[in-house]
Amino acid sequence: MEEKKSKVILHGMWASTYSKRVEIALKLKGISYEYVEEDLQNKTESLIQLNPVLKKIPLLVHDGKPVADTQVILDYIDETWKNSSRFYPEDPYERAQVRFWVIYINQQVFEVMGRVMLQEGEAQANSVEEARERFKVLEEGLKKQFPNKTIRGNDDVGLLDIIIIASFGVHKALHEAIGVEIIDPVNTPTLYNWIEQLQELTVIKEVEVPHDRLVTFLQKCRQEHLQHTANA
Numbered sequence: 492m493e494e495k496k497s498k499v500i501l502h503g504m505w506a507s508t509y510s511k512r513v514e515i516a517l518k519l520k521g522i523s524y525e526y527v528e529e530d531l532q533n534k535t536e537s538l539i540q541l542n543p544v545l546k547k548i549p550l551l552v553h554d555g556k557p558v559a560d561t562q563v564i565l566d567y568i569d570e571t572w573k574n575s576s577r578f579y580p581e582d583p584y585e586r587a588q589v590r591f592w593v594i595y596i597n598q599q600v601f602e603v604m605g606r607v608m609l610q611e612g613e614a615q616a617n618s619v620e621e622a623r624e625r626f627k628v629l630e631e632g633l634k635k636q637f638p639n640k641t642i643r644g645n646d647d648v649g650l651l652d653i654i655i656i657a658s659f660g661v662h663k664a665l666h667e668a669i670g671v672e673i674i675d676p677v678n679t680p681t682l683y684n685w686i687e688q689l690q691e692l693t694v695i696k697e698v699e700v701p702h703d704r705l706v707t708f709l710q711k712c713r714q715e716h717l718q719h720t721a722n723a
Contacts, residue, residue: 499524502538502550504531506708509561511657511698513549516565518694519645519653520572562593565650578650588636589651592629596654599625608669608709609716615671622673626682634681642688655682656689664702668709 501517501524503510517524529538529548541557542550551558551567558567569578579586603625606618633640642648659682662674676683689695 497554498552500527500552501525502527502529502535502541502552503548504529506700506705507548508657508661510549511660511700512561512653513551513564513568514698515648515653515657515695516568516578518697519648520568520575522568522572562597565653569650576646576649578653580649589649592632592636592651593654595629595632596658600629601658604665604673607671607673608665608713611717619671619673623678626673626679630679630681633685640681640685640688642685642692645692645694648689648692648694652685652689655685656695659686660690660695661700661705662686664700664705665709667702668706669713 499517499522501510501513503514503526505528514526527535527537529535531548534546538548538550539546541552542559545559547559549561549564551564553567553571558564565578579589600622603618603622607615607622610618637651642652659674662672666672673679674683674686690699
């Protein structure tokens with residue numbers, strides 16, 4: 492239950508991993524919210540008015556007050572609704588480790604995965620190799636800093652878990668869409684098992700994107716990008 496009754500609106504997009512991060516955070520905190528699906532090619536007037544600087548999703552509106560930028564929104568949710576488990580560990584060093592690996596995923600891993608999805612031929616092969624190296628670093632880091640990670644319920648889910656499941660929970664759809672597999676039980680067992688544990692939680696199942704719909708969407712995005720690049 493919420494500490495106070497308030498109106499929460501989330502402007503998002505169904506396939507956006509950034510929107511998913513906020514949806515998961517709201518669900519974990521037990522916050523009731525209204526969801527507004529945005530067409531990124533034809534954004535609503537309210538999104539542009541409430542988020543004039545970024546004009547992007549996700550956008551959280553809490554009692555009429557807009558909060559923009561995914562990480563800013565996640566911190567706002569955690570600091571506003573303190574009724575359930577917090578997204579950061581109590582220990583300052585553990586908190587620093589969470590922040591470090593979140594930044595690593597956002598800046599290093601996500602960037603190279605975008606290239607893998609939108610490239611082909613030799614360029615893609617090079618990016619796949621780079622992605623495998625970065626995932627290896629992530630795998631080793633998770634294994635070292637968070638040994639024996641066990642997720643039994645919502646109270647075990649923090650910021651790093653939210654980022655991992657929102658970013659990589661769709662890895663099987665991505666594999667099917669582009670024919671490249673980077674996360675698997677052999678090469679990234681820690682990350683793979685981490686994702687598998689999270690996907691067992693009801694709160695994660697509630698925001699899961701339909702596999703086939705996502706595969707079709709990813710293939711369409713890839714083809715459109717490759718055609719645009721070829722015609723440029």
